[in-house]
Amino acid sequence: MRKILVRADDLGYSEGVNYGIGKSVREGIVSCVGVMTNMPSVNHGLELLKGTGVCLGQHTNICVGKPITDPALIPSITNGKGEFKSSKEYRQTKEDFVVLNEVILEIEAQYKRFLELVGEKPHYFEGHAVASHNFFKGLEMVSEKYGLKYSGMSFGSEPIVVGGTKVYATMESTLPDYDPFGSLKKMVEHPHEDGCEMLICHPGYLDGYILKKSSLTIPRTQEVDMLCDPETKRYLEHAGVTLITYDDL
Numbered sequence: 001m002r003k004i005l006v007r008a009d010d011l012g013y014s015e016g017v018n019y020g021i022g023k024s025v026r027e028g029i030v031s032c033v034g035v036m037t038n039m040p041s042v043n044h045g046l047e048l049l050k051g052t053g054v055c056l057g058q059h060t061n062i063c064v065g066k067p068i069t070d071p072a073l074i075p076s077i078t079n080g081k082g083e084f085k086s087s088k089e090y091r092q093t094k095e096d097f098v099v100l101n102e103v104i105l106e107i108e109a110q111y112k113r114f115l116e117l118v119g120e121k122p123h124y125f126e127g128h129a130v131a132s133h134n135f136f137k138g139l140e141m142v143s144e145k146y147g148l149k150y151s152g153m154s155f156g157s158e159p160i161v162v163g164g165t166k167v168y169a170t171m172e173s174t175l176p177d178y179d180p181f182g183s184l185k186k187m188v189e190h191p192h193e194d195g196c197e198m199l200i201c202h203p204g205y206l207d208g209y210i211l212k213k214s215s216l217t218i219p220r221t222q223e224v225d226m227l228c229d230p231e232t233k234r235y236l237e238h239a240g241v242t243l244i245t246y247d248d249l
Contacts, residue, residue, distance in 0.1 A: 002241045003196040003248075004187060005167070006227070008203050009034040009059050009128065011049070012042030013214070017204030020224045022048035024203040028227035029236065031245045034059025034126065037113040038068050046117060055245035057124035057151070058114050060107055060139060062098075063087040064128075064213055068109035074102040087129045087215075098134040107142045124162070124246040126151040149246055159195055163249035166195030173202055173219040180219070180226035188239050196244065203227055 008021050008030045018041055024030040032055040036042060039061070049056075062077050063084050071078040076099040079085055114122050125148040127139050136152065143150035151167070152160045159166040172183045180201070187197040204210065204220035211217060226232055236243070 002188060002191050002239065003244050004184075004236075004241055005032060005196060005198040005244050005246065005249075006030050006201065007032040007034065007057075007198060008201050008227075010036060010202050010204065011045040011059070012036035012039035013064070013204070014039075014207050014209040015041050015044055016207030016210055017041075017202075017220065018045035018048055020204035020220060021045065024201070024224055024227040025049060025052050025054050028203075028224075028229075029233060029243055030201070030203070030227055031055060031243050032057060032124065034124075034128070035114060035118070035122070036061045036065075036128065037110045037117060039065050042117065055123045055247055056118055057126065057246060058111060058122040058148075059126060059128050060110055061128040062103060062106060062135060063090060063130050067106050068113055069106045074099075074106055076102050077106065090130050090132060096132050096134055098130075098132045098138075100134045100138055103132075103135055103138040104142060107138050111142060111146065111148075121146070122148060124149045124151045127153070149249070151246070159192070162246065165249040166192070167198050167249065168192045168195055169198045169200055171200035173216060173223065178219050178222070180223045181229075181232065184226070184232070185235075188236070188241060196249075201227065 006029050010017050011021050011033050034057050036059050066083050071082040076097055125143045151162050154160045154169050159168045201223045202220050203223040
């Protein structure tokens with residue numbers, strides 16, 4: 001039996017994103033949602049998901065908005081305005097400028113905010129958009145400290161291991177001519193026999209904040225449509241796919 005975990009990232013990024021995620025959970029196939037606890041719209045997003053029972057994780061963010069930690073304590077990841085350095089700055093700098101002790105302060109602060117907002121530990125723990133060795137190391141250290149289920153980042157075809165299960169992640173939303181259903185179909189038709197598949201999505205609707213702050217725009221709306229399309233659900237049922245969450249790993 002094929003098992004697929006469908007994860008939506010970025011709850012709290014903006015109200016438009018929240019509405020897209022909310023629809024994708026209530027009417028679609030999303031089983032897990034990553035929460036950006038530092039963002040002003042996070043309470044709005046959590047309200048939209050009340051009563052759904054969706055599996056919530058911490059989508060740790062160090063590249064958009066303001067940190068929870070005093071910016072003076074974490075200068076390696078903030079700018080003169082007291083905001084996080086942008087994802088573009090991380091991509092354009094070859095050296096890893098993230099200071100481990102500093103990023104741990106912010107990771108822990110976002111974890112504590114998650115506890116305040118949700119009332120329980122995140123069901124999984126991972127990071128948003130930044131390919132930094134020290135960021136990943138900090139996430140691993142904090143997850144180990146608090147006994148959290150860390151979901152790392154995989155490069156290429158290698159799986160990540162979550163709770164002892166090999167997880168093969170697919171995220172193609174940044175590719176030219178992206179076809180959300182095509183990505184899902186490839187996973188269904190070419191499964192890995194030694195683990196499970198995970199489709200990482202960023203469903204959302206577009207508002208002023210997203211258009212200003214994110215390079216990922218149109219694919220968010222396309223993913224909402226695919227995730228909520230009754231034909232998608234029928235396809236998965238016909239293929240014998242079981243939708244799982246991080247709690248199953």
